[in-house]
Amino acid sequence: MSLTYRLAQLSDIPVLEDLIALSTNTLQAAYYSPQQIAGALGTVFGVDSQLIHDGTYFVAETGSITVACGGWSRRKTLYGGDQGKTGPDPLRDPRTEPAMIRAFFVHPDHARQGIGRRILQLCEDAARQAGFQRLEMIATLAGEPLYHACGYAVLERFDIPLPNGHRMPVVRMGK
Structure with missing residues (x-):
């Protein structure tokens, strides 16, 4: 499988939204309830177009098919999409504050192949x-093993309140 990596463009947003929903519903299902996933989609799990505008959001493609996305941010926002x-x-001030790793999603058929x-x-x-x-990042429970393997340490565990009244446990990690 030949992969290419590039910066995301605004025209990628519809494909990214579909990828995020598929990735979340499949790969997060072992860690979060259907109610937590439903409450997180669109707000916690969604496209943050500011990352695309800033040129800090990447996509991985095989041919013309987007199989993963993820980025980093120089902004104060910790997580979430445009709807949130x-x-x-x-x-952020790079001299005193960390950059934030943000919004990583992989197509389930391409998970655990080194793309993320x-x-x-x-x-x-x-x-x-x-x-x-x-x-730093706010990692999901599903993402924690990858980030740990890449040298990130747990800084804090907390729950994100979701719009549907549920709460989602996450992990703040840093390197």
């Missing part, structure tokens, strides 16, 4: 080139 936004998203790890490396390299010394 409530206002401006100011920049490669996107993570692209993100880490780009964040370092932008002057960031530290990286």
Whole structure:
């Protein structure tokens, strides 16, 4: 399988939304209830178009098929898609604040093949080139093993309140 990696474009959003829903409903199902997944889709799990505008969101493709996405951010937002936004998203100071690893999703047929790890490396390299010394993320329980294997340490565990009244346990990790 030949993969290419590139920066996402706004025209990718419909494909990314479908990929996010498929990835979430399949790969998160062993860790979260259907109610948690339903409450998280669109708000916690969704496309953040600011990442695309900032040129910090990557897609992996095989041929013309998008099989994964993920990015990093120099912005204050910790997680979530456009539907969860409530206002401006100011920049972080790379001298004192970490860049945020954000919104990683892999097509279930392509999971555990190193694609997410490669996107993570692209993100880490780009964040370092932008002057960031530290990286953090809000990881799902499903993503925690990958990030741990890539050198991230658990900083905190907490629950995200969801719009449907449920709560979703997540892990803040850093490197």
